[in-house]
Amino acid sequence: MSGKQNSAGKTVFSFLRNNTVPLMFILICAVCIPISGFSPSYLLNEIITRLGRNAFLILSLLIPIMAGMGLNFGMTLGAMAGEIALIFVSDWQIWGIPGVVLAMIVSIPFSVLLGWVCGKILNMAKGREMITSYIISFFINGIYQLIVLYLMGSVIPIAHGSIKLPRGYGIRNTVSLLNMRQCIDNLLAIRIEGVKIPVLTLLIIALMCILIVWFRRTKLGQDMRAVGQDIHVARDAGINVERTRIISIIISTVLAGFGMILYLQNIGNLSTYSAHSQVGMFCIAALLVGGASVDRASIGNVFLGAILFHTMFIVAPKAGAVITGDPMIGEYFRVFVSYGVITLALIMYEMKKRRQKASIGAQLALAQKDDDRHEPGIGAQPSPARKEVERHE
């Protein structure tokens, strides 16, 4: 009787532990939504819009996790590639959906190059991929500024003065994308009771999900999963580990480029120097909120995370203002929660790694203690043998 309760209790406990972050977020949202006083239709509209805007970007994080590269802070590189493509397309004055499609195509070579560089550097820092990709995003941001702020207009020909800075070279702080604003969102959009559903955008996202599912079934997907779990075994089996890892980063960067273009067509406006800086952090936070971890993430995590995270994003400032009377509190609160959730997920991941190592040792000790209690008999279960250290000097 108590045994059953015990194991039921254990399952509940481990469910709670494995899903701490999404549960916490559901709690925060449940508290803040009524306080904020937004109407349901307003909220629904906002959430669907934001989902359409961000889901593609968050999806781009899945593949590196599969390949064991952890959270790809380098997705910012793809975002930058997308922005550069959009700058060119605006300059060439190609608007509407053709403009978006052209931007996506133009972003590909930039994304591939940046992804390749990023992947190469990450291969040199195995075991420290996350902090390295984090620093890479800053580093490439510097190079991006070098190109966009100094080389464009001077060395790289930009025809239209309207997007250039007054001094004659360098791109302005904001580039208007009004002529392609929401072109994809609006085509095939459905309006129900004040809620706008961007059907085409959602179709594109659904297509991406199907592609990801298909990808997992391919040889390359299988190779990535193998590399993500154990590099040495994969290498011994003949898989080109380095190449596979680089490919995963390249794919992620290209997808992030497309995702950024979709994001910007929804907003209608490019903040040339700041649009991409928060993108990486918010997408990673959203993915983690959806229940993903450093080594495991699914499509479900992406959508759950997008919805929960952006709900919090919308209601927190208002709720904070209502509770404390100061609107800034809410703003800071949502920044704090975004960082806090990443911190928590990282800590839990590390501690899980430790726990796994310790449990193996504890099991052995237990087996031996049992062994000692009954006098040693033949046929007692031996403990797993592990590598005997052989050294040749």
Place this chain on the structure above:
Amino acid sequence: MSLLEMKNIRKDFFGNQVLTDINLTLEEGEVLGLVGENGAGKSTLMKILFGMEVIRDTGGYEGDILLNGQKVDFKTPFEALAAGIGMVHQEFSLIPGFTATENILLNREPKKKSVISEVFGERLDVLNRKEMTARSEAAIEKMGVKIDGTMVIHDMPVGHKQFTEIARELSKDQLKLLILDEPTAVLTEKEAEALLSSIRGMAAQGIAVIFITHRLQEILDVCDKVVIMRDSCVVKDVPSSETDIPEITRLMVGRQMSSVLKTEIRDNPDAPIALSIRKLWVDMPGETVRNVNLDVREGEILGIGGLAGQGKLGIPNGIMGLYDAGGEVTLRGEKIPLNSPRECLNASMAFVSEDRRGVGLLLDETLEWNIAFPAMQIQNKFLKNYLGGLIKWRDEKAIREITQWYIDELAIKCTSSRQKAKELSGGNQQKVCLAKAFALEPGFLFVSEPTRGIDVGAKSLVLNALKRFNRKSGVTIVMISSELEELRQTCDRIAIVSGGRVAGILPATESAEQFGLLMISQVK
């Protein structure tokens, strides 16, 4: 024409002769049992056959390998695999989150082409899961032991992981020769029996098997012939029907010995007990200790020997607190708490670990730091006290002096006492570890594999230094070693550990055969 012929294989590692004129033949469908102590050369021989890079990186080998009459020289394991040689290592090479089927066909999965893969490359072919299941079932069938292809590896019992590895090799159609390196070490009795019949099945299908093991009964049960290696040579190559366990044992461990002076061995049963060990268990991966009971006499040099993986290394590591341990240890009447290196060091026990790079040395620091550190931290040596003991300052001069003294005493080859430890050769690094322990002036010393990786000339210097230390200061020494010979030269008594327990203690003057029998008894 034989399937495999190895002719006059020779290999040395930087002057250390590891294989001398090895000759071996193997026919199709024949099962060959390869035995020998660790260090005899078996693993090196297999590494050469399997084309592993470490062989090429250390100067290659001499001699010829012929496969079906054709000379071959594998540069990588992939070439060996392509030629039909498979190897199942001791440590598992499996992806923990994949199923058995996925592991069996890892990187050789059957695929289906599609439009996308025609354009973007064959890595985008979708895996043909149905075909994968069929092929893995076929391999499992071939193996003759039933395992669940859909089970994920980390949920599997250990024995099944072993079988998954074997099935993986068998699923390679071109397999002609399978090398099994200690496969039954992790199996229960029932599983081991299943494996043996599986080997017979493979042989019946024409696959030759090289079976490396310490379980001599299994060799006689399943092998057609037995090859015994010792000290880099093949000492006997005989059909299994024509030999027996005692003979194999004797050939494995017996040696032409330099005469051991009986007068040097001291046997004093009335000496007080210095260290008493009861019911010791140690969780050291690969060297598990289950239940060790042992008494060490005051002033003696006690040797602990045994085959690799049987637990002898776990004893000192467990007592000195480097790995989780339990049981009771008493030093001269005082109980020593386990799992605390500090307590042991405070009680004047010292330990020279077998893992000199991982545990024994600060590779990036100077010899001075390495030698003086424990003495400084435990006994406050080499420190200058200021402000009434509040500030303990490193006394660089004293450290340099003591380091130089040990450099001279143990003939450590180095450019100066300030050289970084990582630049020294293995043998000299070992001497630094010894100096580190001697600097503590301990009352009790554990030394684990003191001459591993040291060339012959330096070996005797190290062993004599230990003997001198013992005779001069009366320090009780426990020496753990895989080399029976050096134990017999240096120690008074020798305990043999097998299956995580003490199989027996004999005076060092006993014959090698007696020790060998103890080593293979109770082998788990």
Place this chain on the structure above:
Amino acid sequence: MKEKLASFVASFGLPRLIITGFLLALFILAPIVGVDLPMQITNVINRFSWNAILVLAMVPMVHSGCGLNFGLPLGIISGLLGATLSLELGFTGPLSFVMAVVISTPFALMLGMGYGVLLNRIKGGEMMIATYVGFSSVSFMCMMWLLLPYHKPDMVWGMAGKGLRTTISLEGYYDKVLSNFLQINIGKVSIPTGALLLFALLAFAMWAFLHTKTGTAMTAVGSNPTFAKAAGIKVDKIRMLSVVMSTWLAAIGILVYEQGFGFIQLYMAPFYMALPAVSAILIGGASVNKATIVHVILGTFLFQGIVTMTPTVMNSVIHTDMSEVIRVIASNGMILYALTRRSEVSR
């Protein structure tokens, strides 16, 4: 000769050589393009004096194997709490600086110990988690600066009367209190002796600590934790000590920075402050697990030199201010270089 040169380059590190060369070029160019060199040299020395202690704070944790302290903001927050409380309690002039140090200390100890406990639980993932712990605490404090009951009119927003301002001027408090102390003027170059003395004092204390029994143990823990454990050292305790030391030094460091800069900067200001300190020490020659006082001095000088000289010189040469971009590329490039070095053999 060629071999010697090659081995010098290898041990000094190519990126560092490039940066040093670049800075030398800037110094040489400066007078040629009409930049006021003595003033720039003063600026460089001043900025050195403000930043050096923050860079020094990296040393203990690198020694004990905790890696580069991306969690520096925690120590900075302790310092900010000390500074604001000192002002709130009414202290002025040089005394406000002393009290700021005194009040920061218990905060630094507390936060440092909590941080140390966390790092001990997650050995191997320190750097990434430290970064995010830093970010979370800064954003948490953003909320706190608004909510905590500060009242001093100098510090709070005028209209609402509560909630601290983003920047608080230190005039009348401890602005330049160290820099002006014993200030030496050589021609047109003025040297902030007080601040340099404090740095020298702390650097000497650090150097001395590393020569004591405990300091030696700390270096061993970073060099090979298994070795240290086998020698009876309590590895977790030593790591904790290094984290507390680092946090306290960061608190002092921000206070010294503030007295030089003249303002207390709250809210998001500490957010990215770890990165310049990290790249400064790396530019000085440190690696993820080896850092000396020399690295601190050299690195801070090179980093601050570049930050100061680039805008002025480049402005005069090509009439563009590319300094920000160059700083970002150089400092992050340096960190990348360090992260991609192969880990030490001793692990």
